[in-house]
Structures are given as structure tokens and as C-alpha cells.
Amino acid sequence: DSGVTQTPKHLITATGQRVTLRCSPRSGDLSVYWYQQSLDQGLQFLIQYYNGEERAKGNILERFSAQQFPDLHSELNLSSLELGDSALYFCASSVGGLSNTGELFFGEGSRLTVL
């Protein structure tokens, strides 16, 4: 058990809809990362937050947004969903700050299916 909790584990929805994925980082970790895993693109970095502030952005679509709350949990919002958004979405956390080495602790993922 990595200590990172993601909900929901599975989600099935229709095109055009909006969903929210939730992540609770490991106790004490300040940094949260979101990744998208699909068969054709592999693991793609979406966005990183550190202590409530956006720190880095990757290949995140404009239809997607995220935030990190004061209690350090994070949410990834996906809107106007398309079939191609079907993927496994991972949240990972790390210590962050000066002691950070880049080691990530992953949740089990949220599998999104868009029909």
C-alpha cells in the first residue's frame, strides 16, 4: 500500500459529460502529480501541484483542470469528455521541497471509460 488514495476506481460516462477524480496524497507529502496512461500514449504527465500551488504543466488539455486544496488532497476535473479521454488516470505524491528526489508514490488509478 503506497498510502495514496484515489477515487473512484472505475468510472463509466458518456461523451460530453464532466467528471471529477479525487486523490489523497501520502501523509506528509506536499506534492501531487497527475498522469494519464493510455495504450497509445503511455504514461503522460498532466500537471503537478506543490502545497496548493500549481508547479508544472505537461500535456494537459484545456478541457481538463486540477487543483490542490489546503488539506493537500487534489482533484482532476475532466469536462466535455471525448472517447479518446478513456484512460487510466494516476495520481502520485512526493515529499516535494528541498528533500525531493523525484521519487513518486502512486495510487491504484482511476479507470475512466467514455462511451
Next chain:
Amino acid sequence: AQSVTQLDSHVSVSEGTPVLLRCNYSSSYSPSLFWYVQHPNKGLQLLLKYTSAATLVKGINGFEAEFKKSETSFHLTKPSAHMSDAAEYFCVVSDRGGGSYIPTFGRGTSLIVHP
């Protein structure tokens, strides 16, 4: 910019024989390097990490990797494969370029273990 290349998309071995999963990286800074394993429908688990200490790194389940700066490689090995080793393996590079650690994942190597 950092990048990582896993040289084999699939590796097939017989149980009890050695495993070699190859990884080359590119980084403008002193990188941290990691290997993660992903079993079907599971999250990613850290196997081992290199963060500028000993170049030969030992991980869990008998895996080890050697950091070779001159060859920009970080190959993963195990002396004797077990059926339970069948999984997807990801090589990851992470450096402080841009001020924040953003781990970059390889495309993954699928390890197949035959009885």
C-alpha cells in the same frame, strides 16, 4: 530537457533464466533514475532508485540496476526470473531542470515469463 528510452517493448524469458531490461536516458543535470513495476490493473510500485550514491543499486524482489554515466544507461537485471515477475516495467528519469522534479517515464517494457 530530459528523456528516457526503453529499448525493448517486450522481453520474453523462461523461468529461472536471467532478466535484462534496457534503459537509456538523457538529462542536462544530475538525474535521479528509477524503475517502477506495474502488475495488471494495479498502480505503479517502486522497484529501485538511483539518486547519486552507489552506482549499483539493489531493489526489491532481487532486482538491481547499474547507473553508467558514460553510457547514459540504467539497465535493470535479475539473476533468475520468477513467474510473478511478469509485469510492465517503466524506467524513469527525473532532474531539477526547470526548478521542479518532473519524472519522465519510458514507454514501458512488458516482461513475459514462460514456465
